[in-house]
Amino acid sequence: MGAALIGLLVIIGIIVLVAVFVIGIYNALIRLRNQVDNAWSQIDVQLKRRHDLIPNLVETAKGYMQHERGTFEAITEARSKAMGAKNVAEASQAEGALTEALSKFMLVVENYPDLKANANFLSLQETLTSTENKIAFARQGYNDQVLFYNNKIQMFPSNIIAGMFNFGKRDFFEIENEAEREVPKVSF
Secondary structure (H helix, E strand, O other), X not given: OHHHHHHHHXXXXXXXXXXXXXXXXXXXXXXXXXXXXXXXXXXXXXXXHHHHHHHHHHHHHHOOOOOOHHHHHHHHHHHHHHHOOOOHHHHHHHHHHHHHHHHHHHHHHOOOHHHXXXXXXXXXXXXXXXXXXXXXXXXXXXXXXXXXXXXXXXXXXXXXXXXXXXXXXXXXXXXXXXXXXXXXXXXX
């Protein structure tokens, strides 16, 4: 009877250890997933700020740049697509197109010295540049969190727990092509 009791206690002990191990990994995966979600929300805040700045920048420029309707329409269309992005992959692509449209806009601004001297335009331009830097920083933080999370769900033994509870791989927030990798040129 004593050996059976010891055997039962050993089995119960092993089951408890396995349960604690599984719970620990599961909680770590939840924490990492939440950190990825938080990092995305940091990017989302900056992207919204960027989206809110663009109409003010365009409106300020319209008075000076009366013959640049196509430029304004390209920015407006790119902004709408960026605001309508449903996931990280769509946002990456749409934000890249918006960055490209803003770059072209800033190049056209070079042809309008009165606009470049406008205090309101300069202030908006500075705020946009600051926001672009914040987006880049937030994107770096997000991608770091995604890397850590993706590593955790793909490495043994946490990959077993991740598979059991449907923890899926997350996308990086990447710039789509080389043209989009360039920071919009802002000159004063």
